[in-house]
Amino acid sequence: MYKSINEQTSQYCSFFQCDKNLESNTSYLNLPSTRQELKAYEDRNQTHASIHQKGLSISSKDTFLLSTVVCSTKLTQNVDLLGLLKWRAEPDKIRQSLESLMKVDGEEVVKFLQDTLDALFSIMAENPQSEEYDRPVFNAVVFIIGLIADRKYQQFRPVLDTYINEHYSVTFADHKLAKVLKDLLDSAGELDSPTQLLQALKAIEYLFKFILRSRKLFVALHGEATGRQGFEPGFESSIREVFRPSTG
Incomplete structure (x- = not known):
């Protein structure tokens, strides 16, 4: 006993x-x-x-x-991940926090998957007219998708699907994500290493799930008429531009 x-x-x-x-x-x-x-x-x-x-x-x-190990399923003890989750407390360190996410152990990231994705897209939503953090946020999203694709964490794939369908809420990320992907494809020949491009291409299924979900949310917010007449041409154009380098 x-x-x-x-x-x-x-x-x-x-x-x-x-x-x-x-x-x-x-x-x-x-x-x-x-x-x-x-x-x-x-x-x-x-x-x-x-x-x-x-x-x-x-x-x-x-x-x-x-x-015994004292742990929390809500509050991470990882300094790098905590810096990202509390990015509003130190907005001048956003880029550093985004880059530091890549160093966080995958097990810690998937444990706080929803909170991490919320933080990433909140950064994007906070700066709708700026492209300053679009690329590092894109890279972080690709990093997370890559983790979920790993056999070790594939059981979290339904969790990511649920997040996209039920919790994701940014209405203009489609243009931002599509633009970064397009820029990455355009600069493929100039990259010293193809690693970043390959990672993005491997994550393209879920990137487009985010893009399409963002599009649907925009239409739900502004109405079908607004979506078809004012926004649809730009949306279709951005999607076409993504694939133009690979098909042309």
Whole structure:
């Protein structure tokens, strides 16, 4: 038997044997559970007798190591990811936070997938007329899509689909994402390394899911007529331009 340990640490815990009539008794919880506590207990009582009298016997040879980690499913402890999630607190470090995301362990990113994507598109939404952060946000989105494509995290693919269909809310990201993709394709011959382009092409399925979802949200907000007469030509043009370098 052992007493619960709530600290974020490692402890060598003690084993106790008990009589059957004590199986539903919780008095053992007040007994020493670790080597350190047991030593202090013995020093006070000078013997194991008091433990035996409670119907418990302690094994002096057997112990086991219990390691506990305090974690949160809502608040990350990763400094780089936390900097991105709280980007409004330090707006002058947005670019640094976006670049630092690429260094974060994939397991931490997928754990906070919705919060991370919300932060990325909030940065884009905060600067609708500016292109300053369009490329780094695009790269970060591609990075996340690439993680989900990895076999290790493929179980999060439905989570990403749910996010796009139910939580994503930026109405003009289609033009921004399409433009960055177009620029990347146009400059393909000038790139020192094709890695960035290849990563974007591998992520193109979900990039277009974001683009199309953004388009649908725009139409839902402004109406079908506005979408067809005022916005549709520009939307179609931006999509055509994306593929022009690869088909022409």
